[in-house]
Amino acid sequence: MKNWVKFYTELLHDRKIRKLSERDQLVFFKLVLLAGYEDLEGELPSDDDIALELYMKTSEIKKSLRNLIDAGLLYVNDDGVTVVTNFEKRQNQSLSDAER
Numbered sequence: 001m002k003n004w005v006k007f008y009t010e011l012l013h014d015r016k017i018r019k020l021s022e023r024d025q026l027v028f029f030k031l032v033l034l035a036g037y038e039d040l041e042g043e044l045p046s047d048d049d050i051a052l053e054l055y056m057k058t059s060e061i062k063k064s065l066r067n068l069i070d071a072g073l074l075y076v077n078d079d080g081v082t083v084v085t086n087f088e089k090r091q092n093q094s095l096s097d098a099e100r
Helices: 009-013 022-038 047-053 058-070 087-091
Strands: 074-076 082-084
Touching: 022 047, 022 058, 022 082, 022 087, 047 058, 058 074
Parallel strands: none
Antiparallel strands: 074 082
């Protein structure tokens, strides 16, 4: 289990993020945290498990997941698992203490 995940300040100005509702933005950030917690290279648990973890209804999660997939922030892999786009690439970049 990872103790932390990286968020880049460029997210403040990312058009994909800015076009989302505030709710979907919050869900995205929570999903990144969940992906870090799960430590499965950005793979997320089932929709029902996400809903349980985020204290939301499954129907609400499904709607947010669809919006995030449409925005390119998530994708569904060949195994049908929802994955945070570029999670491994961004999380595994080495940073010096000064950069962090």
